[in-house]
Amino acid sequence: MQCQKVIPNALTFASILSACACVGALDKGAKIHEDILKQGLLDDDIVLGNALVNMYAKCCALTKASRVFEELPLWDVVSWNILITGYMEDGQGEEALDCFVHMEQNGILPDETTYICILKACGTLGALQKGQQIHEKISIQGLLQENVVIGTVLVDMYAKCGALQIAEQVLRELPSRDAVSWNALIAGYTQHGLAEEALNCLRQMQSDGFVPDSATLSSVLNACCHLGLVDKCLTYLVEMSIDHGVKPHLEHYTCMVDVFGRAGHLEKAVEIIRELPSSNHCVLWRALLGACHKWGDIKVGRWAFEQAVLLDRSDQAAYVLMYNLYRTFNMHAEAERIEVMRRRNATNHMQELAFTVMGIH
Secondary structure (H helix, E strand, O other): OOOOOOOOOHHHHHHHHHHHHHHOOHHHHHHHHHHHHHHOHHHOOHHHHHHHHHHHHHOOOHHHHHHHHHHOOOOOHHHHHHHHHHHHHOOOHHHHHHHHHHHHHOOOOOOHHHHHHHHHHHHHHOOHHHHHHHHHHHHHOOHHHOOHHHHHHHHHHHHHOOOHHHHHHHHHHOOOOOHHHHHHHHHHHHHOOOHHHHHHHHHHHHHOOOOOOHHHHHHHHHHHHHHOOHHHHHHHHHHHHHHHOOOOOHHHHHHHHHHHHHOOOHHHHHHHHHHOOOOOOHHHHHHHHHHHHHHOOHHHHHHHHHHHHHHOOOOHHHHHHHHHHHHHOOOHHHHHHHHHHHHHHHHHHHHHHHHHHHOOO
């Protein structure tokens, strides 16, 4: 286009900025920004301004995104949503909440996207009081009557803040809910160590006609793990696979290794790993190694450690677990050898990273 001396317009620039945002092409996006300024296109095009802020936000350049946002001549709800979402996705929940406050101070009415993002921020930060204030605003605008996603995020926010009774009440009062809504509550109970309540929620979910999915299985297996219900773990794994078509994933098998390991059934944990199509996952071996440390099984522990470091010789957790296992049995020479290995491989790993950054490899 440029080779043919055709001057890009605002629509073209917005499309290119969107592409830059998708692939994280910050340098290219910054160059486009310069071209836009030269043509003076930001003066009266809010869509282009939003695309520019979005590009910087998606490329994790939040300081620049905020600066560009402040310089825009016009803002709308989309402008604010882009910045709020950018902060949230970058792990800056407090900044997202501050941005929301400024949005309201500027007379912009939040929409569904705004509330979903802010509720997620409240859940991440454990900001229960702020979350309750947002809940009131959502109710006043009548958004819970027509948006199941907002309802689900609201349940999730209360659950993450530890207000599980409120979370369950909100769930039951939702005009429409789905399996994801139930999963949020089940996960909340599990994360706060209330495994019995999590399993009760599963039964209620099924009695209401909702089909469990992969996320449900993860929470249920974790709940059984907390309670030491080894047989129940197997039952749920088989039932959900046969009755509901839930295909177990790595996370599920890791949980099974963990639950058998915690219960002292190391031979069963090993059997699960051996029967997997692929055991090339450090998380499996760490789970087994952790169980070996708990029960003092040096033989299986050594095997698990060897497999873990074969997959990733810079896996710090594996070294620490094996070191502690040896120390438990006063095998100080072996423990020191593991520590030497850990330091050497950590140093080599950092050197490799440095070479990669420098473009040597």
